Amino acid sequence: DTEVTQTPKHLVMGMTNKKSLKCEQHMGHRAMYWYKQKAKKPPELMFVYSYEKLSINESVPSRFSPECPNSSLLNLHLHALQPEDSALYLCASSAPRGLWDNEQFFGPGTRLTVL
């Protein structure tokens, strides 16, 4: 298995809703990442988990809450989002040789729309 999977593919939520995005990989990677990507812009790093511990939080608002229950799974919990949070949310993973030494493999993304 050489891929990163993300669910759901599309999500529409209201500003008062609570929802979660899920990411899974079975490549034995021990670093996992959340990125946010707006249209025609590059991915922006949100969070990094290394060996299931949060190692980087890029000053992301608390309405985004990451969780790494095990080495294969990464969640992003969403609560009280704003319309400007609408974007493509990408998950990525990389191999354990150093935190960043290897390339990141990306999932297909979740297209989030906040009404």
Added chain:
Amino acid sequence: EDQVTQSPEALRLQEGESSSLNCSYTVSGLRGLFWYRQDPGKGPEFLFTLYSAGEEKEKERLKATLTKKESFLHITAPKPEDSATYLCAGKTSYDKVIFGPGTSLSVIP
């Protein structure tokens, strides 16, 4: 300040017309320069990693090269299926990957 820029912003090529995309970087203690391809609405697809000046890597019609300040992605005899946005990213000495804004490539049959 660590920064990655790419040019041109957009490029239209006729099928078979070779060209190069540029990635300029100012990244402290570069620990890897990555190239990705991204199709609309999809996640980036990894292409190459380059670590040191003078290094070159090839894959099908693509060849990536690295100098101390720039990286180039050369596309030889492109086909319409090569149309995509090409992203380059640099990894800093303090463990952060910085993406450039991308080059949108269109290959016309």
